[in-house]
Amino acid sequence: xxxxxxxxxxxxxxxxxxxxxxxxxxxxxxxxxxxxxxxxxxxxxxxxxxxxxxxxxxxxxxxxxxxxxxxxxxxxxxxxxxxxxxxxxxxxxxxxxxxxxxxxxxxxxxxxxxxxxxxxxxxxx
Amino acid sequence: xxxxxxxxxxxxxxxxxxxxxxxxxxxxxxxxxxxxxxxxxxxxxxxxxxxxxxxxxxxxxxxxxxxxxxxxxxxxxxxxxxxxxxxxxxxxxxxxxxxxxxxxxxxxxxxxxxxxxxxxxxxxxxxxxxxxxxxxxxxxxxxxxxxxxxxxxxxxxxxxxxxxxxxxxxxxxxxxxxxxxxxxxxxxxxxxxxxxxxxxxxxxxxxxxxxxxxxxxxxxxxxxxxxxxxxxxxxxxxxxxxxxxxxxxxxxxxxxxxxxxxxxx
Numbered sequence: 001x002x003x004x005x006x007x008x009x010x011x012x013x014x015x016x017x018x019x020x021x022x023x024x025x026x027x028x029x030x031x032x033x034x035x036x037x038x039x040x041x042x043x044x045x046x047x048x049x050x051x052x053x054x055x056x057x058x059x060x061x062x063x064x065x066x067x068x069x070x071x072x073x074x075x076x077x078x079x080x081x082x083x084x085x086x087x088x089x090x091x092x093x094x095x096x097x098x099x100x101x102x103x104x105x106x107x108x109x110x111x112x113x114x115x116x117x118x119x120x121x122x123x124x125x
Numbered sequence: 126x127x128x129x130x131x132x133x134x135x136x137x138x139x140x141x142x143x144x145x146x147x148x149x150x151x152x153x154x155x156x157x158x159x160x161x162x163x164x165x166x167x168x169x170x171x172x173x174x175x176x177x178x179x180x181x182x183x184x185x186x187x188x189x190x191x192x193x194x195x196x197x198x199x200x201x202x203x204x205x206x207x208x209x210x211x212x213x214x215x216x217x218x219x220x221x222x223x224x225x226x227x228x229x230x231x232x233x234x235x236x237x238x239x240x241x242x243x244x245x246x247x248x249x250x251x252x253x254x255x256x257x258x259x260x261x262x263x264x265x266x267x268x269x270x271x272x273x274x275x276x277x278x279x280x281x282x283x284x285x286x287x288x289x290x291x292x293x294x295x296x297x298x299x300x301x302x303x304x305x306x307x308x309x310x311x312x313x314x315x316x317x318x319x320x321x322x323x324x325x326x327x328x329x330x331x332x333x334x335x336x337x338x339x340x341x342x343x344x345x346x347x348x349x350x351x352x353x354x355x356x357x358x359x360x361x362x363x364x365x366x367x368x369x370x371x372x373x374x375x376x377x378x379x380x381x382x383x384x385x386x387x388x389x390x
Contacts, residue, residue, distance in 0.1 A: 011230070011233070014229075014230075014233055015233070018237065054361035054362075054363055059361060083364040083365070084362060085364075085365045085368060085374045085375045085381075086359070086362065086365075086373055087374065087384060088359050088373065089359050089361075090381055090384055090385065091384070092359050094388050094390065101381050101385060102378065102381075103375065103377065103381050106378065110378050
């Protein structure tokens with residue numbers, strides 16, 4: 001399982017990376033916004049994307065839309081982990097095809113639950 | 126043209142305008158058109174003098190307000206940070222980011238170093254406990270016992286150094302939290318600057334409003350600004366500081382889950 005973590009704060013990337021390692025996912029890579037993340041997704045065989053929303057360059061919602069618009073990436077499971085908490089934003093992300101949405105600050109248990117749920121649904125479909 | 130300093134106070138201006146207006150009506154009633162137009166001229170001058178005076182006051186107010194913003198306009202962006210509290214505030218906030226980043230990195234370094242140590246200790250202890258149980262139940266032959274004897278010795282010294290090392294890491298983690306005090310002080314200073322700037326801005330808007338009133342300028346842009354604000358609804362806002370007081374914002378993960386499940390997730 002190869003996972004890409006996209007967040008502009010290295011601290012948050014590190015926290016997510018450590019939590020993922022605890023959950024048994026140690027094959028992770030990092031990008032600091034959509035502009036660097038998208039080419040990595042396009043050239044590497046990632047199985048899962050975890051992205052923040054608010055980032056300079058290319059935001060997480062734009063990255064989400066770009067992934068869904070890409071022929072080869074459109075089925076990539078995406079979990080959004082963000083401080084953005086407006087209802088309209090969550091609806092927008094849902095409509096753009098996000099697979100899960102976690103608001104910061106979050107706990108290890110919530111992250112695990114959401115990741116499990118994303119894969120449950122991906123496996124079921 | 127009247128000198129600015131000779132101009133009257135706004136209330137005096139209004140009462141003298143009233144006076145002149147009454148005079149004008151009286152002249153018109155008498156059919157004295159030459160007299161009436163000289164009164165109109167008088168009114169015009171009174172009004173102009175009021176405007177001159179207000180413009181003078183505004184200029185002074187503007188000058189004070191700009192001075193109070195602590196922005197050195199002449200040297201703005203020239204790299205001379207000495208005279209600008211605004212540039213200084215930016216530096217202070219940058220410092221906060223650096224401090225919090227360093228503290229977070231330091232803490233995570235310590236935790237990442239400590240976790241394998243603790244894991245290793247607990248694994249070793251579990252294995253030794255199993256063998257120790259066999260020894261108690263007298264299931265162990267002498268050669269195994271000799272080996273266990275050595276392993277326990279190694280484990281105890283390993284436990285000792287690991288505990289010391291973990292202790293040191295905990296202390297470092299504790300010390301790293303010192304950023305809260307330092308950044309707190311810096312942020313408080315920036316807050317008081319922002320507050321000051323806000324007060325100056327309000328004062329500036331008030332002065333500008335008075336001039337608009339006296340010169341009869343009508344603003345038509347207000348509504349447009351509101352419209353453009355509404356369009357940017359879903360722009361990223363970062364963490365919500367007052368989520369409880371807003372209805373368009375979720376209050377936590379449970380709310381997010383409820384919303385998503387209502388959308389069929």
